[in-house]
Amino acid sequence: MDIRILVPQDAEIYRKLRLEALRTHPEAYGSSAEEEGAMPSEAFEQRLAGGDALTFGAWENGELIGITTLVRESSMKMRHRCNIYAVYVSSAHRGKGIARLLMNAVIEQARAYEGTEQIYLTVVSANEPAKRLYQSLGFRTYGTDLRALKIGNTYVDEEMMVLQLQ
Template sequence: MEIRQLHHHDAEAYFALRLEALQTNPEAFGSSYEEEKDYPLSQIQSRLTDPAYVFGAFLENTLIGVVTLVRETKQKMSHRANIYAVYVTPLHRGKGVAKQLLQAAIEYAHTLQGIEQLYLAVVSDNISAKKLYRSFGFETYGIDQKAIKISGKYYDEELMVRFLSHS
């Protein structure tokens, strides 16, 4: 398996995986399949550029997982970055793919000047994801109650942070 940063030429594979993610685990994303399915490829390509860094896991040249690291752009928040859209195809879950993706994103965050904190939000009942994030030192600092609503059902999100040491 290869983990690498995605670029504009990966947009089609990324978009296909993104749409799969929105259909497979709609509760894990703030956006929906219906909202994104007709996005032009140029919009998807722009997602793969600064201040976003998207990392993909490839197995035999097939994209099977992604994670996005987004640096805050406001001056007062420039010491922060966010982890978004962690997704691994169901066939490849439980094999350490998400762990390798998260490791790549965190390592890259360490290379970004001034980043001191990483934030993420995870659906509260996603036990395996919360376990993974805690194994990387993320700690819950709050609960966003009823953060997501799908077909009348609410989902809470745990808000998590990891402080980076640059020593």
């Protein structure tokens, strides 16, 4: 198992796994497979170009099997915060601790940024396995975003969680 930051050359394989995530779990993400599927390859290359957003990938035998993104806030007043987005592990590889490895990698990266004090994420309120993972890593729920997403005529609530580093 190898966890590393994805680079623009990983864009096509990343795009494939990202679209799988959006198709199989539309309730878990603010984007849709339709929206991102229509995006050009260059958009995914740009997404992986670094800066304040780093996407981590879990690789097994040359196959990308898990992803997540860490975004460091850029404004002076919010530079003490990071956000984790879009955690996903392909269904064939779940239950093996891969999401925990990805989360540990992004938390370690956030800690490496000078001045980071807290890390935020949101999770679908009904996603108990993900909530248990995040809680085991020290994240605590500080609120609920009711009707955060609307998919057709169905609403999805999200829990807002934070990990205090200091």
